[in-house]
Amino acid sequence: MDFTHLLVQQLINGVSLGSIYALIALGYTMIYGIIKLINFAHGDIYMVGAYIGFFAITQAGMSIVPALLVSMVVTGLLGMVVEKLAYKPLRHAPRISILITAIGVSFFLEYTSMYFVTPTPRTFPAVIDNISFNLGSFVINGQQLMILGITVLLMAILTFIVQKTKTGKAMRAASFDTETAQLMGIDSDRIISLTFCIGSALAAAAGVLVGIYYNTIDPLMGIMPGLKAFVAAVLGGIGILPGAVAGGIILGIIEALVSGFLSSTFRDAAAFAILILVLLVKPSGLFGKNTREKV
Amino acid sequence: MNFLRRNDLIMLIFGIALFALLQGLISAGAISSFWQLNLLLIGINVIMSVSLNLINGYTGQFSLGHAGFMAVGAYVGVVLTTNFHLPLIVALLAGAAGAGALGFLIGLPTLRLRGDYLAIATLGLGEIIRIVIMNIQYVGGAAGFKGIPHLTTFAWVFFVMLFTLFFIKNFVNSSHGRACIAIRENEIAAEAMGVNTTKYKVMAFTIGAAFAGVAGGLFAHSFYLISPASFTFMASFNYLIMVVLGGLGSITGSIAGAFVVTFISAALANWPEFRMIIYALALILLMFYRPQGLFGYMEITNAKIFDKILKRGRE
Numbered sequence: 001m002d003f004t005h006l007l008v009q010q011l012i013n014g015v016s017l018g019s020i021y022a023l024i025a026l027g028y029t030m031i032y033g034i035i036k037l038i039n040f041a042h043g044d045i046y047m048v049g050a051y052i053g054f055f056a057i058t059q060a061g062m063s064i065v066p067a068l069l070v071s072m073v074v075t076g077l078l079g080m081v082v083e084k085l086a087y088k089p090l091r092h093a094p095r096i097s098i099l100i101t102a103i104g105v106s107f108f109l110e111y112t113s114m115y116f117v118t119p120t121p122r123t124f125p126a127v128i129d130n131i132s133f134n135l136g137s138f139v140i141n142g143q144q145l146m147i148l149g150i151t152v153l154l155m156a157i158l159t160f161i162v163q164k165t166k167t168g169k170a171m172r173a174a175s176f177d178t179e180t181a182q183l184m185g186i187d188s189d190r191i192i193s194l195t196f197c198i199g200s201a202l203a204a205a206a207g208v209l210v211g212i213y214y215n216t217i218d219p220l221m222g223i224m225p226g227l228k229a230f231v232a233a234v235l236g237g238i239g240i241l242p243g244a245v246a247g248g249i250i251l252g253i254i255e256a257l258v259s260g261f262l263s264s265t266f267r268d269a270a271a272f273a274i275l276i277l278v279l280l281v282k283p284s285g286l287f288g289k290n291t292r293e294k295v
Numbered sequence: 296m297n298f299l300r301r302n303d304l305i306m307l308i309f310g311i312a313l314f315a316l317l318q319g320l321i322s323a324g325a326i327s328s329f330w331q332l333n334l335l336l337i338g339i340n341v342i343m344s345v346s347l348n349l350i351n352g353y354t355g356q357f358s359l360g361h362a363g364f365m366a367v368g369a370y371v372g373v374v375l376t377t378n379f380h381l382p383l384i385v386a387l388l389a390g391a392a393g394a395g396a397l398g399f400l401i402g403l404p405t406l407r408l409r410g411d412y413l414a415i416a417t418l419g420l421g422e423i424i425r426i427v428i429m430n431i432q433y434v435g436g437a438a439g440f441k442g443i444p445h446l447t448t449f450a451w452v453f454f455v456m457l458f459t460l461f462f463i464k465n466f467v468n469s470s471h472g473r474a475c476i477a478i479r480e481n482e483i484a485a486e487a488m489g490v491n492t493t494k495y496k497v498m499a500f501t502i503g504a505a506f507a508g509v510a511g512g513l514f515a516h517s518f519y520l521i522s523p524a525s526f527t528f529m530a531s532f533n534y535l536i537m538v539v540l541g542g543l544g545s546i547t548g549s550i551a552g553a554f555v556v557t558f559i560s561a562a563l564a565n566w567p568e569f570r571m572i573i574y575a576l577a578l579i580l581l582m583f584y585r586p587q588g589l590f591g592y593m594e595i596t597n598a599k600i601f602d603k604i605l606k607r608g609r610e
Contacts, residue, residue: 090582097582104579108579111571227419231415265430269423271419272418272422276420
């Protein structure tokens, strides 16, 4: 295989991996935008979503679309419950307390899941036929096309909700300035709860898609993608929705290139190196504006 | 005497008495080898949690990459003792120097970040250190480094721990330490008062990293084999739990935290899920009801009861 061929093939892989990161990063960025919390548990919400999808397919015998919807709804509710129980009581606590709580929630989700589903990885059933399309000499398989299709669809729905509906307007207002939004009659608690619900549902979709793509899920699968999605959110500018999508896809491509041309062991290091570079060179991210810290 | 006050002297005597008692029990064979190993781990974890507390608790810079520095100290140490047959003290000092130098290099750029960004950046750096070690074939790569001489004894761990405690305590009570605490309380105000915030943040980070390197050296020489898998960010979280549980900004708290967490880990070694669920709930409930940790900013040497005992002794 010559160089350009490998390059294009890795780009195709990178975009499909990146769109999964983008889905998780959207939830991160929405939650950060509204309550300035790095929701460490977001990656674990994504893992729970993958397991719900898995059980919906294997135990309830659903096909992929209903399983995806069930997983999104249940995980969305889980996100709301987590917010209500763990983060809401700390709304006015110091940021570090909330961060530590988020780490606690993350552990709790990981290890209670591990208790119930055992640490052994499960094989995700093949829900779609293993077809692949040859474009010239490049290969795109059915799973990659499906991931891209579902991701684009979900992002379109999200954009519609955020830009065109009244609730979306309230969400944008609350993330711009929560207190002022409250003075304008927006029930910020309800908006925060809804943000967690939507963010978690997107993560659940990403979880199911990853299950289909890699064929295997385990209770600790959420840690690394969760951290990388955070990197993606920071890369695009945290709090900015198009930024999260762009960041996710760029990160996916870089990872695919690193594992294709260097070594797959350096894949995780690449993500963190990008994070540190972004934070040092342009902390507001690719799409962000600079803000000055005030006393 | 400024650096060794009367309270310190009492603590030192108490420490030596405790050491004599434990060492006596070990020599008499009253402690099983499982708990002997756990005694070593408690000592090592105290060094880790107190040095992490200097960064997270006293200086208020949220670092999540402490296990990375421990890994540097461990690997530098084992290369020196196993491949070059140098004594343990050289290995520990070199490990401290290596981890400290790396802490300085990493701290200089990253400590410009604040709060949660710094947390993720340090977490990432810890992982990068681990991945780099994993790719160095000279130290065994992912399979780990084998054939380490078993040099760590209880005496080594105990006295290095005692040294760490006194060093960090004196640092915190010095003018440098006060500057660090000022940064924790309000970075902008501290800067306005003329505290060179970058200098003190990097100083605390470097010292913390160096002690983590020492702890890594002691840790490595307690086992026949070390592998990069021992130094993941989960290990860093473990030290964070000790510090947060005990109290961000209390040395007594860090000691108690290291003791409790190591003890729980050992007791629940057969039920790892329960152990982590307990930690998780402990962290969440702690943030709800006692966010300052069990001890807050309190130290046992400052407690009223301690003064009372001293007074009675004088009468």
